[in-house]
Amino acid sequence: AQSVTQLGSHVSVSEGALVLLRCNYSSSVPPYLFWYVQYPNQGLQLLLKYTSAATLVKGINGFEAEFKKSETSFHLTKPSAHMSDAAEYFCAAANDYKLSFGAGTTVTVRA
C-alpha cells in the first residue's frame, strides 16, 4: 500500500516568502497523490492532485506541486506567502478508494 511522509511538522515563513512543504511517497506504480489544506477549526479542502497527466500540478490559491519520480517526491510550493495561507497541510496517497495521510505540516506566516 502507498504511504506518504511529510518532512517537517512546522514551517514558519515571512509574508511574501516562498512556501515549500515536503512530501515523499513510498514507491509503487502508479502513485496518485493529493494535497489538502485545513484552516483552523474547519474540515479538509483539496488543494491539488496528481493524476499522472502532468508532473507539474497547479492548484487553488496559487499553490503548485511537482511530481518527481526519481526522488519519490511531491513537494508543494507557493512563490509568495500570504497571511491567509496559515493552516495545516496534508499530503495523501490513494490506495484503491482510500487515502493514506501524512502527519501534516503546520504553516505559520509572519508579518
Add this chain to the structure above:
Amino acid sequence: NAGVTQTPKFRVLKTGQSMTLLCAQDMNHEYMYWYRQDPGMGLRLIHYSVGEGTTAKGEVPDGYNVSRLKKQNFLLGLESAAPSQTSVYFCASRARGLRTDTQYFGPGTRLTVL
C-alpha cells in the same frame, strides 16, 4: 448543496457513555469514510463504506461501530467511550470511480471524553 455535514459539532462525554455521530452528504456519493485526527498523526481511517448497507474496517476500528442504512448517511457509534477516543472526527465522501476522485470532507466533530 450543503456537501458533507456532521452532527454534532462538539460533544463532551464521560467515560463509559455512548453516542452516535451523524454524517450526511447530498452529492449522491457511493463511498463514505470516518476518520479521526490527532495531533502529529494526520488523519486515520476508522471505518468506511462503499455503498448502502455495506461497511468495512479501516486502520483504527477498535471501539467504534458504523452503519450505512441510507446512501446519504453514515453513522459512527461509540458504545462505551474512553478517554483515548478524545479526538476530532471527520466524515468524508466521494463518488465511485477512479482512484483520483476527490474525497470531500465535513467540518468535523470535536469529542472530549472525560
